[in-house]
Amino acid sequence: MNPDFSNNRICQLLGISYPIIQAGMIWASGWRLASAVSNSGGLGILGAGSMYPEVLREQIQKCKQATDKPFAVNLPLLYVEIEKHIEIILEHKVPIVFTSAGSPRTWTARLQEKGIKVIHVVSSAAFAQKAEAAGCDAIVAEGYEAGGHNGREQTTTMVLVPQVVGAVSIPVIAAGGIATGQQMLAAMALGASGVQIGTRFLASEESSAHPDFKKMVIESNEGDTQLVMHKLVPVRLLKNDFYRRIEAAESRGATAEELKEILGRARAKKGMFEGDLREGELEIGQVASLLDDILPAATIVRNLLHDYASRLHILQQGL
Amino acid sequence: MNPDFSNNRICQLLGISYPIIQAGMIWASGWRLASAVSNSGGLGILGAGSMYPEVLREQIQKCKQATDKPFAVNLPLLYVEIEKHIEIILEHKVPIVFTSAGSPRTWTARLQEKGIKVIHVVSSAAFAQKAEAAGCDAIVAEGYEAGGHNGREQTTTMVLVPQVVGAVSIPVIAAGGIATGQQMLAAMALGASGVQIGTRFLASEESSAHPDFKKMVIESNEGDTQLVMHKLVPVRLLKNDFYRRIEAAESRGATAEELKEILGRARAKKGMFEGDLREGELEIGQVASLLDDILPAATIVRNLLHDYASRLHILQQGL
Numbered sequence: 001m002n003p004d005f006s007n008n009r010i011c012q013l014l015g016i017s018y019p020i021i022q023a024g025m026i027w028a029s030g031w032r033l034a035s036a037v038s039n040s041g042g043l044g045i046l047g048a049g050s051m052y053p054e055v056l057r058e059q060i061q062k063c064k065q066a067t068d069k070p071f072a073v074n075l076p077l078l079y080v081e082i083e084k085h086i087e088i089i090l091e092h093k094v095p096i097v098f099t100s101a102g103s104p105r106t107w108t109a110r111l112q113e114k115g116i117k118v119i120h121v122v123s124s125a126a127f128a129q130k131a132e133a134a135g136c137d138a139i140v141a142e143g144y145e146a147g148g149h150n151g152r153e154q155t156t157t158m159v160l161v162p163q164v165v166g167a168v169s170i171p172v173i174a175a176g177g178i179a180t181g182q183q184m185l186a187a188m189a190l191g192a193s194g195v196q197i198g199t200r201f202l203a204s205e206e207s208s209a210h211p212d213f214k215k216m217v218i219e220s221n222e223g224d225t226q227l228v229m230h231k232l233v234p235v236r237l238l239k240n241d242f243y244r245r246i247e248a249a250e251s252r253g254a255t256a257e258e259l260k261e262i263l264g265r266a267r268a269k270k271g272m273f274e275g276d277l278r279e280g281e282l283e284i285g286q287v288a289s290l291l292d293d294i295l296p297a298a299t300i301v302r303n304l305l306h307d308y309a310s311r312l313h314i315l316q317q318g319l
Numbered sequence: 320m321n322p323d324f325s326n327n328r329i330c331q332l333l334g335i336s337y338p339i340i341q342a343g344m345i346w347a348s349g350w351r352l353a354s355a356v357s358n359s360g361g362l363g364i365l366g367a368g369s370m371y372p373e374v375l376r377e378q379i380q381k382c383k384q385a386t387d388k389p390f391a392v393n394l395p396l397l398y399v400e401i402e403k404h405i406e407i408i409l410e411h412k413v414p415i416v417f418t419s420a421g422s423p424r425t426w427t428a429r430l431q432e433k434g435i436k437v438i439h440v441v442s443s444a445a446f447a448q449k450a451e452a453a454g455c456d457a458i459v460a461e462g463y464e465a466g467g468h469n470g471r472e473q474t475t476t477m478v479l480v481p482q483v484v485g486a487v488s489i490p491v492i493a494a495g496g497i498a499t500g501q502q503m504l505a506a507m508a509l510g511a512s513g514v515q516i517g518t519r520f521l522a523s524e525e526s527s528a529h530p531d532f533k534k535m536v537i538e539s540n541e542g543d544t545q546l547v548m549h550k551l552v553p554v555r556l557l558k559n560d561f562y563r564r565i566e567a568a569e570s571r572g573a574t575a576e577e578l579k580e581i582l583g584r585a586r587a588k589k590g591m592f593e594g595d596l597r598e599g600e601l602e603i604g605q606v607a608s609l610l611d612d613i614l615p616a617a618t619i620v621r622n623l624l625h626d627y628a629s630r631l632h633i634l635q636q637g638l
Contacts, residue, residue, distance in 0.1 A: 003637060004637040005637050006637065007636070007637055008637060124541055124542065125541055126541070143475065143477070144463070144475060145474075145475045145477055145478055152542070153541055153542035154542075154545065154546070154605075155464075155541055155542065155605060155608075156462065156463060156464045156475040156476065156477065156495075156496055156605065157475065157477045158462070158464055158475065158476045158477055158495070158496035158497070158502060158505065158606075159464055159496045159541075159605045159606050159608065159609065160541075162499060162501060162502065162609060163541055163608060163609060166609075176475075176477070177475055177477035177478045178477070180481060182481060182508055182509055182510055183477060183481065183508075183509065185505075185508040185634070186477065186504075186505035186506070186508040186509045187505070188634055189501055189502075189504040189505040189508050189630055189631075189634060190501055190502065190505045191501055191630075222443055222444055222445070222472055222474055222478075222479075222482055223443065223471070223472035223473075223474065226473065227473070231570075251550075251572060252572040253570060253571040253572025253573075254572075286473075286474060286475065286478045287477075287478050289474075289478065289482060290478065290481060290482060290485075311508055311510075312508075312634060312635070315504070315507055315508060315631060315634075316631070316635065317326070318322060318323040318324050318325065318326055318327060
């Protein structure tokens with residue numbers, strides 16, 4: 001039997017059955033994945049960061065056709081065409097927006113005026129307090145183990161979640177290092193009211209990541225991801241030729257400018273969407289090492305709930 | 320009421336009431352702290368890494384006078400006078416030894432022949448399997464957030480614990496980022512059978528760390544610790560003048576030799592024991608940012624058990 005989350009703050013806020021949120025990942029989370037997660041009782045998110053406005057519009061329309069459950073759009077606030085994205089979100093009455101990489105003061109009120117719930121992603125308690133002050137409805141606290149862009153404090157989920165829970169009164173969603181029901185239970189033990197899961201959903205049948213990238217993710221082992229580009233914006237990558245060039249440059253003390261030059265442009269698309277596993281930028285979480293299969297999103301949600309409930313039962317028995 | 324751990328594997332293995340293990344920390348954990356933790360129903364550990372053989376002998380004798388409960392010695396296997404330490408441990412029939420920083424193949428059998436339980440500290444599943452193959456009775460899996468010396472993979476507790484639990488069949492003790500009952504519950508949710516706690520016990524009345532260092536620990540904030548000395552042995556330090564010199568050197572690409580020169584000798588003693596907060600090496604876990612008081616060890620154990628039980632109760636209610 002699935003655990004009962006009817007009193008859960010995130011489920012109540014977002015109108016979902018289970019506090020399982022699929023992270024909005026560039027190049028990996030379109031309408032197929034988002035609608036599958038929402039249809040399973042969690043919350044699916046479209047990753048708008050890699051979408052032109054017209055692509056986002058089409059994705060929202062398709063997602064609405066595929067599910068009558070709530071879904072969200074993830075909006076990196078530094079995106080150049082952010083105004084157009086916001087217009088499309090308002091026009092299509094997307095009920096929930098996750099914002100990141102920018103100030104929550106700029107857009108939160110305008111979205112909330114239209115009845116949209118706004119949830120901001122942070123990697124520190126200090127930023128969580130700013131998001132709460134800006135009126136956000138909830139917080140995603142994303143730890144060091146998370147894939148992609150990451151905070152400078154390098155605070156892990158184990159430490160970050162209690163730190164953020166102690167600093168704000170709005171509900172907190174834990175992210176970073178969560179792929180199993182046991183890890184979901186751990187996050188809730190830390191005080192989170194829900195979990196945001198990226199890597200596990202990237203390795204799903206419905207994700208739009210390149211099949212070769214998905215395969216590389218599930219075949220990876222411990223130590224195969226690492227945080228790099230500390231002098232630009234820190235990002236967690238799966239190790240490949242490109243990673244090793246960046247790592248070697250950092251080791252010899254390369255400047256931000258030099259790193260930027262090695263990085264070039266459009267490498268994330270090249271790696272994660274086009275499947276260039278050598279020269280692409282492969283953003284993925286540390287928890288990739290625990291995965292060994294590509295599953296339908298509905299199975300992922302079912303497994304999370306099953307393993308959550310059975311580990312909770314074991315803890316109740318005093319182990 | 321305290322949770323019932325009578326079926327817990329670590330409690331059964333070590334003959335203790337609660338699966339709470341106080342980490343053996345150099346310059347901080349002598350007989351006062353170890354006996355206080357053991358008397359509270361957990362397991363206290365003498366940190367032999369900073370003790371001359373005669374000091375260790377005296378500490379063991381005092382610990383035995385102060386408690387009739389089991390206690391342990393933590394033995395860094397690279398220690399130069401390791402043979403003498405082993406002799407003293409055998410002579411005084413210390414019931415449990417925690418080993419780290421070296422191969423578990425060298426000493427495990429010799430200690431076990433005398434009825435001593437041997438538990439090895441690792442930071443990866445690969446090393447956990449080697450420790451199991453060497454016959455160790457249990458494993459400490461120590462994540463990236465832990466204070467002091469740390470693994471190269473930078474795997475966090477959230478990811479490391481399930482990885483290690485999946486790789487071995489002996490019981491696993493989680494370490495790194497654990498200072499509260501909620502974090503203890505999270506560690507157990509991840510599959511651990513117990514927790515090893517350093518930073519929280521360093522900031523105790525009984526720890527032998529310098530009072531000024533304890534004060535700096537409880538006043539620290541998020542982002543105030545960081546892993547450095549990547550080209551030597553990675554170590555997590557509290558930021559001070561010495562840290563900033565190391566950090567600046569690493570940023571410009573300093574070699575291992577240059578780092579070794581800046582490090583010099585005896586800096587850990589200088590900082591943690593003698594209270595030189597500027598020039599000392601201040602080893603502490605990331606979870607320091609969550610602490611704001613120095614407590615008696617017995618209160619720390621009581622709080623851990625209370626908060627563990629109350630968070631478990633909340634999870635049972637579906638939050």
